[in-house]
Amino acid sequence: MWWFMIGTSYLPIVLVIWSCAAFVISFSIAVLTRHVDPLVPFISDTGTLPPERCIFGLMINISAFLGVVAMYVRYKLLKTLNKRKPSINPQLNIAALACGALGCFGMCIVANFQETALAPVHDVGALLSFVMGTVYLVLQTCISFKMMPYYHSRLGYGYHAASAVCEWLVAFSFNFFFLTYIRDFQGFTINVKAELLQEPSDGSYNRL
Incomplete structure (x- = not known):
């Protein structure tokens, strides 16, 4: 089995x-259509005008969804590990998940409210995304250090430090941080269980 297919590491x-593809594709289209200067434009500028706006909005919305899914899996993983050997405060785990979800919500706002259309809403979304995203990275880094050496080593948790350099580095650092989850997710799977709590009293199931 390939290493990226073990557990939920994919x-x-x-x-x-x-x-990363969302940023690169929208940037490329914006440059090719001469809607932005190719010399380091703001991320928001590469998703302001059609057609790149449509691609940017769609892909960022999907990225936000994938981000929430990965954050939730990380939350469940930490919750499970903490039951075996308590090393972190459960409230810290919940707080990290909440901050991450707010950051992803901010991404959706940025993707769907363009800077040229509703600048105040767009700016709120960008602020929410970067601030909550950064808080999430810091909290998860603290959690990872607290869990050493019970489940993983020190390798891979210093890359988020470069995120404060500029907007592009923050965005890509936020994405690449999730690569540090690969080793943890290889030993974790999720099963969905559906449970019928009460059968209808009128016996409607029998008539289907």
Whole structure:
């Protein structure tokens, strides 16, 4: 079995590849259509005008969904590990998930409210995305250090430090941070269980 197919390790890989592709594709289309200057434009500028706006919005919305999924799997993983050997405060795990979800919600706002259309809403979304995203990275890094050496080593958790350099580095650092989940997710799977709590009293199932 390939290493990226072990457990749920494919989730952070798909998230990073898809999110980076969203930035690169929208940037390329914006440059080719001469809607932006190719010399380091703002990310928002590469998703302002059609057709790149449509691609940017669609792909970022999917990225936000994948981000929430990966964050939830990380939350469940930490919750499970903490039951075996308590090393972190469960509230810290919940707080990290909440901050990450807010960051992904901010991404959706940025993708769907263009800067030229509704600048205040767009700016709120960008602020929410970057601030909550950065808080999420910091909290998860703290959690990872607290869990050493019970489940993983020190390798891979220093890359988020470069995220404060500029907007592009923040965006890509946020995506690449999820690559550090690969090793953890290889030993974790999720099963969905459907349970019928109550059968209808009128016996409607029998008439189907």
